[in-house]
Amino acid sequence: MTNLLYANDQRGQYPSSLYAQTRQMLDPFPAVKGEVRADVAVIGGGYTGLSAALHLARAGRKVALVEAHRVGFGASGRNGGQMGSGQRQDVDWLEQKLGRDTARRLWNLAEDAKTLVRELAAESGVPVTGGVAHACRTAEEVDHARHLADHLAQHYGYDRVQPLGLTEMAELLGSEAYIGGDIDHGAGHLHPLNLAIGMARLTDQGGAAIFENSPVQRIDHGSSTTKSTVYCLDGNIVCDQVILAANGYLGNLDKRVAARVMPINNYIVATEPLGDRAPEILPSRSAVADTKFVVNYWRMDEERRLIFGGGETVTYRFPNDIAALVRPHLLSVYPQLKEVKLTHAWGGTLAITMNRMPYFARPAPNCLSASGYSGHGLALATLAGKLMAKAIEGQGDGFDAMAAVPTRPFPGGDMLRGPLLVAGMAWYGLRDRVGF
Numbered sequence: 001m002t003n004l005l006y007a008n009d010q011r012g013q014y015p016s017s018l019y020a021q022t023r024q025m026l027d028p029f030p031a032v033k034g035e036v037r038a039d040v041a042v043i044g045g046g047y048t049g050l051s052a053a054l055h056l057a058r059a060g061r062k063v064a065l066v067e068a069h070r071v072g073f074g075a076s077g078r079n080g081g082q083m084g085s086g087q088r089q090d091v092d093w094l095e096q097k098l099g100r101d102t103a104r105r106l107w108n109l110a111e112d113a114k115t116l117v118r119e120l121a122a123e124s125g126v127p128v129t130g131g132v133a134h135a136c137r138t139a140e141e142v143d144h145a146r147h148l149a150d151h152l153a154q155h156y157g158y159d160r161v162q163p164l165g166l167t168e169m170a171e172l173l174g175s176e177a178y179i180g181g182d183i184d185h186g187a188g189h190l191h192p193l194n195l196a197i198g199m200a201r202l203t204d205q206g207g208a209a210i211f212e213n214s215p216v217q218r219i220d221h222g223s224s225t226t227k228s229t230v231y232c233l234d235g236n237i238v239c240d241q242v243i244l245a246a247n248g249y250l251g252n253l254d255k256r257v258a259a260r261v262m263p264i265n266n267y268i269v270a271t272e273p274l275g276d277r278a279p280e281i282l283p284s285r286s287a288v289a290d291t292k293f294v295v296n297y298w299r300m301d302e303e304r305r306l307i308f309g310g311g312e313t314v315t316y317r318f319p320n321d322i323a324a325l326v327r328p329h330l331l332s333v334y335p336q337l338k339e340v341k342l343t344h345a346w347g348g349t350l351a352i353t354m355n356r357m358p359y360f361a362r363p364a365p366n367c368l369s370a371s372g373y374s375g376h377g378l379a380l381a382t383l384a385g386k387l388m389a390k391a392i393e394g395q396g397d398g399f400d401a402m403a404a405v406p407t408r409p410f411p412g413g414d415m416l417r418g419p420l421l422v423a424g425m426a427w428y429g430l431r432d433r434v435g436f
Helices: 047-058 091-098 100-124 139-155 166-173 192-205 322-333 377-392 397-403 413-434
Strands: 034-043 063-066 129-136 161-164 180-189 209-211 216-220 228-232 235-244 262-271 287-290 297-300 306-309 342-352 359-364 367-371
Touching: 034 047, 034 209, 034 228, 047 063, 047 100, 047 192, 047 377, 063 235, 091 100, 091 139, 100 180, 100 192, 100 377, 100 397, 129 139, 129 166, 139 161, 139 180, 161 166, 166 180, 180 287, 192 209, 192 377, 235 377, 262 322, 306 322, 322 342, 359 397, 367 377, 367 397, 377 397
Parallel strands: 034 063, 034 235, 063 209, 129 287, 235 367
Antiparallel strands: 129 180, 161 180, 216 228, 228 235, 262 306, 262 342, 287 297, 297 306, 359 367
């Protein structure tokens, strides 16, 4: 099985992304050496793990967080920076599958997630820019977007989603590639790596011990009367509770979770600053995501660089020329940028589930896990850490509500995830290209 911690990246180094180039500075944390004792060991230094460690430390717990590379190294520091509303699945899907009451509970949790991100971003000095548009390709999708906007306003008290017709969408995007959709004024976007780094700084200030360059080799789970031990390369952590927050980089640390959470790769490019060129592109600086299965998503940063994500591959190895992979997707939306230089191109690993809802679980009596955010993790992953912290503190309602959403294992479990990735990405890539 491919070790995704090292398949595409250098140990202990951020990828050559625009985010890494423009990040806030944070001195490295030490690696685990010898035996460390803690109330809670948190595995993973992305949004989930950092949020869990931060909230536990602020509650007075002794916390040790271990990260294989640097904090924010994985999807948390590489993503499109979009903070969407709701869950990964729309409320009408949730109502049909789980009922109106459960759908409302999950919606409220997602609203809590956005509030939490805004609070942590403010504490960390990370600006949040408002607005995320959803660009539709078919009349059916446009009708569904309008229905959802009305439904959210009428039944969920959320009136921030504005439906857009063809002309309005073209004016918002600076492109006629889509026929309509909506804009969610209650959503937003930000510098994702700076959010992770800011959370790490708050976590450190809160008293948690952060260890970097400390890949976990295995976990020996304890019981109600015995300690758990998390084994790293050059030391171990003895603790009462373990939190799994590794998402797509979980590997074989827990086979039950791995059977339900499939890592996939995605790719992003950034242009040179556009300056006065193409002033029609995103004049309001809203972020955008379209309705493809392999989503195109983009936004403009404060220097008017267009940050554009898209494109699929059927292996876990990043392509040699990421820019060449993503450029056609960018030009399909903005052909006027044909001569614009791409200054950065990077890949990252996220994780999906069968139903595209995150998988919350208790893999052992003293272990909590949350992962599989399916491209909707900026807010939900941050909330997941807080929910696990609260569950350890004896307030498990939020965690249990998320854990109650049924998540089936992928056919063949973790052993067939690789072949499934090849087949699935090839199929859905074809669907997107032919438009159905």
